[in-house]
Amino acid sequence: xxxxxxxxxxxxxxxxxALLLARAGRSSQVIEARHDxxxxxxxxxxxxxxxERGRRTLDEIGLTxxxxxxxxxxxxxxxxxxxxGVARFAYDLAGARALHSLRRDALMTQLLDAARDNPxxxxxxxxxxxxxxxxxxxxxxxxxSGRRTLGYDLLIGADGAGSRVGAAIDDQRGEPAPRQAxxxxxxxxxxxxxxxxxxxxxxxxxHVWPREDYMAIALPCSDGQFAATLFLPHRARAGVPxxxxxxxxxxxxxxxxxxxxxxAREAPHVAAELHEAPAAPILCRLARHWTDxxxxxxxxxxxxxxxxxxxxxxxxxxxxxxxxxxxxxxDAAPAxxxxxxxxxxxxxxxxxxxxxxxxxxxxxxMRRGIAAPAFARRRALExxxxxxxxxxxxxRYAMIAFTTLPYASLADRADRQEALxxxxxxxxxxxxxxxxxxxxxGAPLTRALHDALxxxxxxxxxxxxxxxxxxxxxxxSRAAGPSYTDYLALDTILAAQRPLTDEPTEVAFxxxxxxxxxxxxxxxxxxxxxxxxxxxxxxxxxxxxxxxxALFQVSTRHFGLIKRLVPRPAFxxxxxxxxxxxxxxxxxxxxxEFMCAKACxxxxxxxxxxxxxxxxxxxxxxxxxxNGDPTGDPAGNRATGATAHAAVRGCYWHRAxxxxxxxxxxxxxxxxxxxxxxxxxxxxxxxxxxxRLDPAExxxxxxxxxxxxxxxxxxWRKAHLALVRAFLSDPASGxxxxxxxxxxxxxxxxxxxxxxxxxxxxxxQGLRFFPQVPYATAA
Ligand SMILES: Cc1cc2nc3c(=O)[nH]c(=O)nc-3n(C[C@H](O)[C@H](O)[C@H](O)COP(=O)(O)OP(=O)(O)OC[C@H]3O[C@@H](n4cnc5c(N)ncnc54)[C@H](O)[C@@H]3O)c2cc1C
Numbered sequence: 001x002x003x004x005x006x007x008x009x010x011x012x013x014x015x016x017x018a019l020l021l022a023r024a025g026r027s028s029q030v031i032e033a034r035h036d037x038x039x040x041x042x043x044x045x046x047x048x049x050x051x052e053r054g055r056r057t058l059d060e061i062g063l064t065x066x067x068x069x070x071x072x073x074x075x076x077x078x079x080x081x082x083x084x085g086v087a088r089f090a091y092d093l094a095g096a097r098a099l100h101s102l103r104r105d106a107l108m109t110q111l112l113d114a115a116r117d118n119p120x121x122x123x124x125x126x127x128x129x130x131x132x133x134x135x136x137x138x139x140x141x142x143x144x145s146g147r148r149t150l151g152y153d154l155l156i157g158a159d160g161a162g163s164r165v166g167a168a169i170d171d172q173r174g175e176p177a178p179r180q181a182x183x184x185x186x187x188x189x190x191x192x193x194x195x196x197x198x199x200x201x202x203x204x205x206x207h208v209w210p211r212e213d214y215m216a217i218a219l220p221c222s223d224g225q226f227a228a229t230l231f232l233p234h235r236a237r238a239g240v241p242x243x244x245x246x247x248x249x250x251x252x253x254x255x256x257x258x259x260x261x262x263x264a265r266e267a268p269h270v271a272a273e274l275h276e277a278p279a280a281p282i283l284c285r286l287a288r289h290w291t292d293x294x295x296x297x298x299x300x301x302x303x304x305x306x307x308x309x310x311x312x313x314x315x316x317x318x319x320x321x322x323x324x325x326x327x328x329x330x331d332a333a334p335a336x337x338x339x340x341x342x343x344x345x346x347x348x349x350x351x352x353x354x355x356x357x358x359x360x361x362x363x364x365x366m367r368r369g370i371a372a373p374a375f376a377r378r379r380a381l382e383x384x385x386x387x388x389x390x391x392x393x394x395x396r397y398a399m400i401a402f403t404t405l406p407y408a409s410l411a412d413r414a415d416r417q418e419a420l421x422x423x424x425x426x427x428x429x430x431x432x433x434x435x436x437x438x439x440x441x442g443a444p445l446t447r448a449l450h451d452a453l454x455x456x457x458x459x460x461x462x463x464x465x466x467x468x469x470x471x472x473x474x475x476x477s478r479a480a481g482p483s484y485t486d487y488l489a490l491d492t493i494l495a496a497q498r499p500l501t502d503e504p505t506e507v508a509f510x511x512x513x514x515x516x517x518x519x520x521x522x523x524x525x526x527x528x529x530x531x532x533x534x535x536x537x538x539x540x541x542x543x544x545x546x547x548x549x550a551l552f553q554v555s556t557r558h559f560g561l562i563k564r565l566v567p568r569p570a571f572x573x574x575x576x577x578x579x580x581x582x583x584x585x586x587x588x589x590x591x592x593e594f595m596c597a598k599a600c601x602x603x604x605x606x607x608x609x610x611x612x613x614x615x616x617x618x619x620x621x622x623x624x625x626x627n628g629d630p631t632g633d634p635a636g637n638r639a640t641g642a643t644a645h646a647a648v649r650g651c652y653w654h655r656a657x658x659x660x661x662x663x664x665x666x667x668x669x670x671x672x673x674x675x676x677x678x679x680x681x682x683x684x685x686x687x688x689x690x691x692r693l694d695p696a697e698x699x700x701x702x703x704x705x706x707x708x709x710x711x712x713x714x715x716w717r718k719a720h721l722a723l724v725r726a727f728l729s730d731p732a733s734g735x736x737x738x739x740x741x742x743x744x745x746x747x748x749x750x751x752x753x754x755x756x757x758x759x760x761x762x763x764x765q766g767l768r769f770f771p772q773v774p775y776a777t778a779a
Contacts, residue, residue, distance in 0.1 A: 013301030
């Protein structure tokens with residue numbers, strides 16, 4: 001068998017590339033040795049620092065919103081000295097730009113889910129590529145079920161630092177690049193949220209304990225824990241500890257007490273964990289040749305450039321590889337694909353070489369440099385230079401982390417600007433704090449930099465494409481536990497309203513909307529108890545359903561509050577800033593619908609105002625079984641990815657908003673996830689489970705189902721529509737439901753081309769989650 005595009009390795013790079021190619025309409029087969037690559041292993045860090053390059057790729061794949069709950073903004077480095085002193089250094093002088101700490105398993109889970117849901121990706125887990133024959137363009141793969149041989153037109157080796165594809169290229173080309181293991185290794189441990197409280201670690205920072213010859217770092221996790229890493233030489237030498245000298249637990253305890261007394265004191269359990277953890281090697285390798293001779297095989301990511309982790313760029317660089325390569329392949333005809341691979345390798349290798357060098361060099365700065373008194377002075381000087389030369393001067397680290405400038409050119413630029421600064425400081429050592437804006441001593445440096453550096457491309461200076469994902473730092477105390485304010489995360493919640501305009505009522509609009517979404521989150525919790533994998537007994541239903549109904553009553557009342565606190569003219573002063581947002585983007589409401597109703601009932605032609613139901617598979621209850629028909633045997637009709645996508649596309653809101661930018665944005669961000677959700681609840685939703693109750697049980701639950709259905713589909717939708725009309729329709733006449741499109745649509749068009757008056761109509765109030773339930777008799 002032959003597949004035109006084979007990717008070896010479903011790590012970060014392999015999956016991201018497959019998803020990008022799928023977006024460009026290209027299919028691939030992804031082969032992964034591990035059965036579940038989302039599970040960690042001791043050779044991979046728990047957390048990763050995500051910077052602009054990686055973020056761009058994840059944005060393009062549409063994954064960032066789904067990762068948002070797992071991302072913690074890190075606005076700078078916090079240095080912890082051995083004597084307990086603490087110093088903070090913002091990454092960005094305006095304090096606006098942040099790296100994001102991300103759990104590797106969360107990223108892998110999202111990538112895997114997206115790949116599984118994508119019909120263009122054929123994901124083969126638990127299969128190892130054992131042999132790569134580049135001349136015959138053939139692979140031999142081994143799995144539990146045996147061996148198979150697979151031909152390919154294009155082969156991408158995204159198989160990490162020990163790449164099998166890379167080894168085959170090396171063999172063919174005869175110039176293998178050596179793999180270097182640094183003489184320092186690392187061990188990882190977890191600091192609990194309680195440890196972090198005791199140590200006074202603020203959440204929104206990368207913490208560094210520099211100790212000259214070694215160091216520890218800690219990155220925050222979304223659950224309040226910190227993933228801490230100790231980098232230490234493998235072998236001790238005169239005066240410098242090493243992992244080999246920490247053979248006994250008592251050695252580790254003594255080492256911690258001396259080198260990291262704060263950790264030894266506040267988190268004493270770390271010694272035992274550190275003792276148990278294996279010391280992992282740091283492997284670096286820059287492949288000499290990235291393609292085979294014929295140009296049908298290429299390595300990317302760690303397979304091409306495994307680098308030291310001290311700039312946090314390995315994953316970011318791999319993700320940027322994917323974006324650049326996918327763009328080249330998208331533009332290339334199949335016959336030109338080998339030329340595209342060659343182009344990629346030629347253009348990208350100098351950048352990889354630069355970031356490999358910079359990463360290795362940064363170890364020195366982290367363990368030594370940031371502890372030196374000169375570091376703070378130099379940072380202050382750089383800050384002033386950046387203010388004085390905003391279009392020219394960006395410090396080295398900021399260029400790496402917050403721009404997508406090619407690594408090689410930024411390295412060259414950074415070398416030149418640092419040489420000028422070094423020279424200036426050599427001549428004016430006391431001028432470190434005022435050089436740039438001081439008219440006498442500072443001007444020469446500013447002018448020299450101005451003359452030496454061409455202006456940066458505006459795109460490199462622009463703020464990040466998407467708004468930063470922020471988490472406000474919680475108030476920290478050194479008490480043993482959190483205060484009530486901390487427990488409720490009040491600082492976070494109360495800082496989570498970020499208006500886009502100066503209109504004062506916008507905060508009320510945001511807050512009340514947030515409150516509604518919080519209510520939905522609780523509704524989903526209630527429904528989850530009824531729709532979990534094991535069906536609960538019928539007598540448990542009414543209580544849960546009435547809880548959900550009560551929550552919907554509260555959120556229904558919130559619409560009145562929004563109307564009261566945000567007058568229509570005020571709303572129009574900030575609504576344009578919301579484009580392309582829309583209520584459609586409330587993913588939670590869509591989830592509630594799939595937890596309650598069969599997809600065939602969500603097709604609701606009467607709501608859409610056209611009589612044509614989508615073409616549905618009549619044998620599959622997910623899309624088309626008649627209401628209340630419990631007879632079809634679903635066992636042979638399990639929801640497939642394709643039927644689940646059809647179910648989403650068939651929903652009333654999807655058909656009614658066809659062609660809008662809002663729907664396109666919603667589909668990109670949430671489509672695959674929602675389809676997976678629909679598939680998961682196809683044989684668990686309440687309507688489906690109701691059909692399987694016996695008659696007495698059905699009578700018992702019917703009243704509560706009716707109350708919930710009426711509250712959501714009548715009262716809530718009515719209040720929602722009234723609010724939208726109050727904000728968006730012509731106050732004099734209001735739009736006619738089902739007004740002909742496009743120009744006779746709503747007098748005040750909704751955001752992003754969403755024809756809201758086709759989607760939000762009185763007809764929607766006719767939708768029923770449980771149309772088969774005899775409410776009248778059960779009330
Ligand atoms: C301690 C540490 C901290 C780090 N911190 C950061 C950070 O903060 N930020 C950052 O950007 N980067 C960081 N990195 C680097 C980052 O982890 C890697 O650069 C990234 O994982 C590379 O992704 P990849 O997809 O190229 O390779 P991998 O993640 O190694 O994936 C390769 C995949 O290929 C599979 N595979 C291998 N051989 C075969 C085969 N023969 N057949 C089938 N499948 C195969 C493997 O099972 C694996 O799933 C860190 C690395 C370390 C070690």
